[in-house]
Amino acid sequence: MARESTARQKLVDAALSLVRTKGYAATSVDELCARAGVTKGAFFHHFANKDALAVAAAEHWSEMTGALFRDAPYHRHRDPLDRVLAYLDFRKSLLKGAVPDFTCLVGTMVQEVYATHPDIRAACDASISGHAATLEADIAEAMKLYGVTSFTAASLALHTQAVLQGAFILAKAKGGPRIAAASIDHLRRYIELLFQPKDHKGRTRQ
Amino acid sequence: MARESTARQKLVDAALSLVRTKGYAATSVDELCARAGVTKGAFFHHFANKDALAVAAAEHWSEMTGALFRDAPYHRHRDPLDRVLAYLDFRKSLLKGAVPDFTCLVGTMVQEVYATHPDIRAACDASISGHAATLEADIAEAMKLYGVTSFTAASLALHTQAVLQGAFILAKAKGGPRIAAASIDHLRRYIELLFQPKDHKGRTRQ
DNA sequence: GACGAGATACCGACCGGTTGGTATGTTCGG
């Protein structure tokens, strides 16, 4: 359990890439093996079935993105609102390259399997909700600091994830990240408006 | 061309239901035929292949939703901003029942096929963009009326669609429409904040 | 209004390839 075996890791990596391009159902086991450079025997040695790989891929995705955002520089801001806004800037900066490279594995998978594969759905939900929770802390702190009470931190955190997931769909429909970036801009403006001081009691930024 | 043949119509209806629950790739032609109460011969008489049904389903979806929103009562408001806000209220009111019943066919399909089926992707894009365009008119009018210029009407219209699509993903991940509704609330608040008069020059609503 | 020719709508057996999954090795470090 300590060190990941190479074949297993290569299969998970293949899943990340293939599922994000073709979706889960359209990605075959043979294709995954070929991409990973592994035989079918190795696949079913490491995973009980195709669904188990999907769950493992979702969990690996959680760990990957967890580390990416944990180590991202946006946490350095002292003001929690600045942290939230910098998070959005960071998300926007990730919208580069081809569509499968910046879109979300679990968002893609859960659309296909939510009604048919309960365990995959749960793993995807855990990934999205877990990530939202890291944002929720900063949002809650900002709400306290700025005296904002008209909504819950949890709902705003999930709203940011909704915008991002929806932006990915638009990017897929339109073939590029441009509109996705525009949507993040709208979300950023929303949060600025939510927290703007009503009585213009000066804030210092950065 | 005037009247739709029943078998074709039944197949399109079956596609709407099955694809929204299981996704496109996981829905087989046999399954579509069984649901429609039609034989495979009928299927390939009306559609060249499975992809052609998907395109037809997306087009039918555009017509269906087009009619639904064209006839919806939210157009009655005189103030274009009220129309936009009432549109969101209407969208929120549609979030009832089981997840497959209120989620979006084209948003689901485009996620799976954007990289592999260009014609389906195009049909889905046309559906989303066409619907956004009907909103864009009201938004543009409201921007002119309220003197708002800091973004384009097109980008806000597409942002609303991003929020809705993202809300559907969250609903699928969490198994119910509750968080989706909360996300629409956030979007509504955003638009209210965008158009709120800065100099408090009284507006009459309704 | 009888008739046949062609078009349309539909049927269901069938096909080759692919699918997820299994059964049975083989290899190799400890």
Added chain:
DNA sequence: CCGAACATACCAACCGGTCGGTATCTCGTC
């Protein structure tokens, strides 16, 4: 020599799609 980590060969079910055939309708001709 045992078990983990693979490899190979294989399978039944299912996949999208084909094809020869039939039932019914339309329409022009006499």
